[in-house]
Amino acid sequence: MLIKRPADIPPSEITPRALFEDRRRFIATAGAGLAGALLGPGLLSAHAAPAPGPGRTALSPPAPSPLSTTEEKTSYKSVTTYNNFYEFGTDKADPAENAGKMALRPWTLRVEGLANKPRTFDIDELLRLVPLEERIYRLRCVEAWSMVIPWVGFPLAALLKQVEPQGSAKYVEFVSHYDPKIMTRRPVLEWPYAEGLRMDEALHPLTILAVGLYGEVLPNQNGAPLRLVVPWKYGFKSAKSIVAIRLVDKQPATAWNRAAPDEYGFYSNVNPEVSHPRWSQATERRIGEFRKRPTLMFNGYADQVARLYQGMDLQRNF
Numbered sequence: 001m002l003i004k005r006p007a008d009i010p011p012s013e014i015t016p017r018a019l020f021e022d023r024r025r026f027i028a029t030a031g032a033g034l035a036g037a038l039l040g041p042g043l044l045s046a047h048a049a050p051a052p053g054p055g056r057t058a059l060s061p062p063a064p065s066p067l068s069t070t071e072e073k074t075s076y077k078s079v080t081t082y083n084n085f086y087e088f089g090t091d092k093a094d095p096a097e098n099a100g101k102m103a104l105r106p107w108t109l110r111v112e113g114l115a116n117k118p119r120t121f122d123i124d125e126l127l128r129l130v131p132l133e134e135r136i137y138r139l140r141c142v143e144a145w146s147m148v149i150p151w152v153g154f155p156l157a158a159l160l161k162q163v164e165p166q167g168s169a170k171y172v173e174f175v176s177h178y179d180p181k182i183m184t185r186r187p188v189l190e191w192p193y194a195e196g197l198r199m200d201e202a203l204h205p206l207t208i209l210a211v212g213l214y215g216e217v218l219p220n221q222n223g224a225p226l227r228l229v230v231p232w233k234y235g236f237k238s239a240k241s242i243v244a245i246r247l248v249d250k251q252p253a254t255a256w257n258r259a260a261p262d263e264y265g266f267y268s269n270v271n272p273e274v275s276h277p278r279w280s281q282a283t284e285r286r287i288g289e290f291r292k293r294p295t296l297m298f299n300g301y302a303d304q305v306a307r308l309y310q311g312m313d314l315q316r317n318f
């Protein structure tokens with residue numbers, strides 16, 4: 001027998017993740033040759049997820065998805081320390097510092113409204129019902145920076161199917177957790193944070209609920225235990241730490257649209273032709289790079305999503 005069954009592998013042969021990572025790092029450095037020697041291992045290893053430290057948990061390896069981009073990933077460090085999660089402060093470093101106060105268990109998600117089988121899911125029960133995949137997506141913030149993030153998640157459509165949306169459900173509303181004991185009380189936005197999608201956007205195969213990144217359980221600052229990711233829309237559509245998903249018949253109010261209706265519309269599609277009133281959206285800076293790159297229509301996902309907006313005036317429906 002050439003292939004060992006797991007039971008045949010002595011514990012001494014199971015490589016601890018830290019060692020495995022070091023080995024991978026070593027191979028990357030060696031392979032990079034002169035560049036590796038000049039840059040040093042520190043710079044090269046910035047792109048490998050470090051072994052989970054205290055409070056970090058690896059997920060069983062998710063299936064890769066053909067919907068992933070092959071672009072270079074943004075470093076784990078940037079993805080988890082350069083965040084927008086205004087409930088925990090408005091500086092980019094605030095969420096990583098403060099979101100650890102949020103308790104993630106028990107955590108329930110109510111899926112309610114116009115559905116035949118509305119239901120409250122315990123997060124762990126939900127995780128047993130859905131197949132996890134890795135989806136490497138570009139994330140474009142309205143502030144004109146972008147990242148490439150290897151999410152772990154599942155299609156929102158798989159969850160909605162479970163509750164059987166009724167024909168009258170035209171939109172989906174997402175509500176974030178809000179706890180004034182651990183989050184800001186300043187009315188930076190109207191709390192709880194809320195976002196919305198049209199039903200066809202919600203059911204689109206690119207739309208996922210993420211529960212992890214870089215093969216690990218989602219860090220609190222990135223919206224644990226469950227956050228929306230809609231890769232063709234500005235990052236602010238992706239509500240974090242969701243507690244309720246509502247199927248509704250009218251376009252729901254959204255946090256950013258309420259706060260500044262002239263600046264943030266309901267659709268919020270990444271569109272280089274529609275400037276933010278205070279700055280251009282034509283270019284973006286990928287975190288970790290210095291040069292600016294042109295922003296792509298629908299964040300580069302036009303082939304998959306442009307048809308959803310056929311016949312709509314995207315200057316008016318921004």
Ligand SMILES: Nc1nc2c(c(=O)[nH]1)N[C@H]1C(S)=C(S)[C@@H](COP(=O)(O)O)O[C@H]1N2
Pocket residue numbers: 079082083084085086087139140141142176193221222223234235236237238239240241
């Ligand atoms: N609840 C909540 N969700 C949120 C935000 C927020 O402030 N609160 N910020 C949004 C914005 S503006 C962006 S760009 C993304 C950032 O996600 P990341 O920090 O995981 O990169 O989260 C979005 N989801």
Ligand SMILES: [Mo]
Pocket residue numbers: 084140141142143234235236
């Ligand atoms: Mo953003």
